[in-house]
Amino acid sequence: MATRKDKQAEETEVQAATGKAALVGLRQVATTANVSTATVSRAINTPHLVSPKLRERINEAIDRLGWVPDGTARALATKRSSTIGAVFPTLTHGDFARATTAMQQELQERGYTLLLACSDYDVEQEFQQIKKFIERGVDGLVLVGENHHPELAKLLARRNVPTINTFVYSPETHGSCIGPDNRKLFFDMTKYLIDMGHQVFAVVAQSVENNDRAEARLQGIQDALAEEGIAVRPQHFAIGQWSISEGRHLFHRVMTTQPRPTAVICGNPSLAVGAYLESLAMGLKVPDDVSIVGYDDIEVMSHLPVSLTTVRVQSEQVGRNAARYLVGRLEGEDVEIPFQCDTEIVIRESSGPPPAGQSTD
Amino acid sequence: MATRKDKQAEETEVQAATGKAALVGLRQVATTANVSTATVSRAINTPHLVSPKLRERINEAIDRLGWVPDGTARALATKRSSTIGAVFPTLTHGDFARATTAMQQELQERGYTLLLACSDYDVEQEFQQIKKFIERGVDGLVLVGENHHPELAKLLARRNVPTINTFVYSPETHGSCIGPDNRKLFFDMTKYLIDMGHQVFAVVAQSVENNDRAEARLQGIQDALAEEGIAVRPQHFAIGQWSISEGRHLFHRVMTTQPRPTAVICGNPSLAVGAYLESLAMGLKVPDDVSIVGYDDIEVMSHLPVSLTTVRVQSEQVGRNAARYLVGRLEGEDVEIPFQCDTEIVIRESSGPPPAGQSTD
DNA sequence: TTGTAAGCGTTATCAT
DNA sequence: ATGATAACGCTTACAA
Numbered sequence: 001m002a003t004r005k006d007k008q009a010e011e012t013e014v015q016a017a018t019g020k021a022a023l024v025g026l027r028q029v030a031t032t033a034n035v036s037t038a039t040v041s042r043a044i045n046t047p048h049l050v051s052p053k054l055r056e057r058i059n060e061a062i063d064r065l066g067w068v069p070d071g072t073a074r075a076l077a078t079k080r081s082s083t084i085g086a087v088f089p090t091l092t093h094g095d096f097a098r099a100t101t102a103m104q105q106e107l108q109e110r111g112y113t114l115l116l117a118c119s120d121y122d123v124e125q126e127f128q129q130i131k132k133f134i135e136r137g138v139d140g141l142v143l144v145g146e147n148h149h150p151e152l153a154k155l156l157a158r159r160n161v162p163t164i165n166t167f168v169y170s171p172e173t174h175g176s177c178i179g180p181d182n183r184k185l186f187f188d189m190t191k192y193l194i195d196m197g198h199q200v201f202a203v204v205a206q207s208v209e210n211n212d213r214a215e216a217r218l219q220g221i222q223d224a225l226a227e228e229g230i231a232v233r234p235q236h237f238a239i240g241q242w243s244i245s246e247g248r249h250l251f252h253r254v255m256t257t258q259p260r261p262t263a264v265i266c267g268n269p270s271l272a273v274g275a276y277l278e279s280l281a282m283g284l285k286v287p288d289d290v291s292i293v294g295y296d297d298i299e300v301m302s303h304l305p306v307s308l309t310t311v312r313v314q315s316e317q318v319g320r321n322a323a324r325y326l327v328g329r330l331e332g333e334d335v336e337i338p339f340q341c342d343t344e345i346v347i348r349e350s351s352g353p354p355p356a357g358q359s360t361d
Numbered sequence: 362m363a364t365r366k367d368k369q370a371e372e373t374e375v376q377a378a379t380g381k382a383a384l385v386g387l388r389q390v391a392t393t394a395n396v397s398t399a400t401v402s403r404a405i406n407t408p409h410l411v412s413p414k415l416r417e418r419i420n421e422a423i424d425r426l427g428w429v430p431d432g433t434a435r436a437l438a439t440k441r442s443s444t445i446g447a448v449f450p451t452l453t454h455g456d457f458a459r460a461t462t463a464m465q466q467e468l469q470e471r472g473y474t475l476l477l478a479c480s481d482y483d484v485e486q487e488f489q490q491i492k493k494f495i496e497r498g499v500d501g502l503v504l505v506g507e508n509h510h511p512e513l514a515k516l517l518a519r520r521n522v523p524t525i526n527t528f529v530y531s532p533e534t535h536g537s538c539i540g541p542d543n544r545k546l547f548f549d550m551t552k553y554l555i556d557m558g559h560q561v562f563a564v565v566a567q568s569v570e571n572n573d574r575a576e577a578r579l580q581g582i583q584d585a586l587a588e589e590g591i592a593v594r595p596q597h598f599a600i601g602q603w604s605i606s607e608g609r610h611l612f613h614r615v616m617t618t619q620p621r622p623t624a625v626i627c628g629n630p631s632l633a634v635g636a637y638l639e640s641l642a643m644g645l646k647v648p649d650d651v652s653i654v655g656y657d658d659i660e661v662m663s664h665l666p667v668s669l670t671t672v673r674v675q676s677e678q679v680g681r682n683a684a685r686y687l688v689g690r691l692e693g694e695d696v697e698i699p700f701q702c703d704t705e706i707v708i709r710e711s712s713g714p715p716p717a718g719q720s721t722d
Numbered sequence: 723t724t725g726t727a728a729g730c731g732t733t734a735t736c737a738t
Numbered sequence: 739a740t741g742a743t744a745a746c747g748c749t750t751a752c753a754a
Contacts, residue, residue: 023520025747036725041749051723066519071497072436073747076730081433083497091462097452101479108478108490113497116477117469118462129469136432136444136474158427159384244660270660277664299605299631300661303638386731397741402733412739434731437746 024065033061044069075137084326085115085133086142087126089211093242094269094298096144099166099319103142106323110331112139121210123149134159140326142166145212146177162329164322164337167213171338178321178339180313182213186220189293189311189345190265194228196353198263198291201225202236202254204247204275205267214267217295221265236261240271247274248281255282255290262354263291269298272308276350280305287352297346307348314342385426394422405430436498445687446476446494447503448487450572454603455630455659457505460527460680464503467684471692473500482571484510495520501687503527506573507538523690525683525698528574532699539682539700541674543574546704547581550654550672551626553706555589557714559624559652562586563597563615565608565636566628575628578656582626597622601632608635609642616643616651623715624652630659633669637711641666648713658707668709675703 030037035054043050043058050058061067075081084107088096104114115133119126127149130141134155141156141163156163167179193201201221208215225231235257238250247270254261255278266272272294279286286292286306294301297312318341328335391398396415404411404419411419422428436442445468449457465475476494480487488510491502495516502517502524517524528540554562562582569576586592596618599611608631615622616639627633633655640647647653647667655662658673679702689696 026749027747037748038726038750039724042724045749049723054724066516068492068496068516068520070437070747072433072442073730074749075433076431076437076732077747077749079730091452091458092455094453097458100477101452104477104479108493113493114477116461116465116475118465131429132469132474135429155427155429159429244664248664273661274664277661277666280666300634300638303605303609303635305638305641387733388731398732399734399742400740403740406733410739415740431731434746435733437748438731438733440746 024067029061033057081137083138084140085138087117089121095315098315102316103319103323106320110327142322147212169340180343182216183220186217187224190221190224193263198354200261202261202264204238204250206242244270244274247271248278251275251278266294269296291351309348309351312344317341385428390422394418442498444499445501446499448478450482456676459676463677464680464684467681471688503683508573530701541704543577544581547578548585551582551585554624559715561622563622563625565599565611567603605635608632609639612636612639627655630657652712670709670712673705678702
């Protein structure tokens, strides 16, 4: 007791001397409540180990002093930061934004905080951001896709940071992933179009550079077509940016070639909307002249004059379960993984049989 | 020197005993490079204070051991976390997503990391999230709007956390804000419609609950109208959610009242797109039968069959400058504040003079 | 149930 | 230019 009082007196003197109001810390709370620092720590971390009497006194002191515990000190002492880092390619695409929101919410409910960075589809940048996150002491990592920096695996292993790859599902190649089976999704979509009689397909998609999801989707299309002995002709294969204007541009391009495609498969929602809007501008009838299908069900798709057939991916589910998995692992629960998220091909008005006379070749 | 070697030996023994490979720390690097911990610290933080010779040796050791500095320890020692917290209402609205992306990028360039949370337009939740961030030791805070928890100011003052309110500009009431002048924006937009002869206005907007930006925009409309002695009739005032389907719904409602509005002002891009799409469904001609204007220039607006007049806000600028301001303050530079971001009324095809015979009353 | 005191991995103040 | 060492604010054996 004497020691504690002396310490406090000393501190007060120092404050007076420096004129600098030392921020209240756990120590101040302890002195005020007349207990040891250990007891205060217990009172907030394991309350059941502290007598109600003291707990009361301590809480009073905390309120009075307005103490906010120092997370960095706690992290240093416990070697746990209760922090999860996520590196996404961008936030301006609806699926990632939705996943991030859901993830953050789930993390928060479990007492974790989200660190966020955007790699802009750049592996090198992603690696730097991950390194930074590890420096910051994140307890886990959420990434997108499976193509990362060659050094990454080593780094993660050395620091033993649990990681989950999102928006992919390929259990045969990797362990912890969660998302749709991109290849299968587009395989099925293509199959659906084939079954309606389409033979001449065009693909309007974004660059697959550093984007294994987009690549897998392309593969799905090709695989389905290959089963029928068809292939996308070079002039029907249009790769560009992620934007509506690009969608218009590329759609226009593929639709002014010979033979004219009867089905246009778009790799993302902006391209699909762009394609449809261009069809309007070109005076084409959808789906009578041409079928258009997309990826990711953004709201506008179902409200256009001709609603768009597309693939719906439960991005919220991806984000939420990524968080759940990581936190679960950290807390010692065992969570099922890999996890394939719900997907659905939403058939709307923009897809139908090919124009008569072109359904066979 | 003897001391150092002893310590290392001791540690090695412990490792062998526990079988637990202690993670390499600055101390290991020091021993390996045969220098003191202080020198290692200097070598990475203030390299110019260390002789090239030692610097070299130290870097070698770092590489060999694959040392990653511990940010939490550093934060504890320096009382700076190089971390900024941002609490946004949501990420699924384009403007916030864009701002977040730009902010994160700017922070990263300055060596800071972003903590992110979404309050879902809930003041209480926002407050809890901010508290959490302060516990985590953020050096600064980015918030949206000016309406926060009553306790917030006190908390921020006590912990002395620099904060900036974004997406608002009202220097007369508060200090650090950055964004558009929401009231003026809609004042001007309304003025523009008035000048074309419109007299019967409808408003389709989202709820203003916990959203001072939306409220200010509404105020702008009313102020402009008041100057002409007009007011929005109750049946022309439609408040709802943020979605395209809601926009359709509300547009339909206001357009089936008497007198029929000649101009519909929408409070956000989804509502505007919904309104336009519903006008198509209703067989209304835009802008001949009715003018539609919106807020925030999302890409689809310029590509619809009738392109939409709207307000463009440089959200990236908001995010980027919020980061700049905070970091600047922390680094002792002085940054101009408040900052009004660039805005522009983008006049497209969806707005024009009112139908003949209705331009005067 | 409560207290004592030794860390946690850095930085920063002194000396040298 | 470099080294010894005391913080930083908390947690957690170990004691009592």
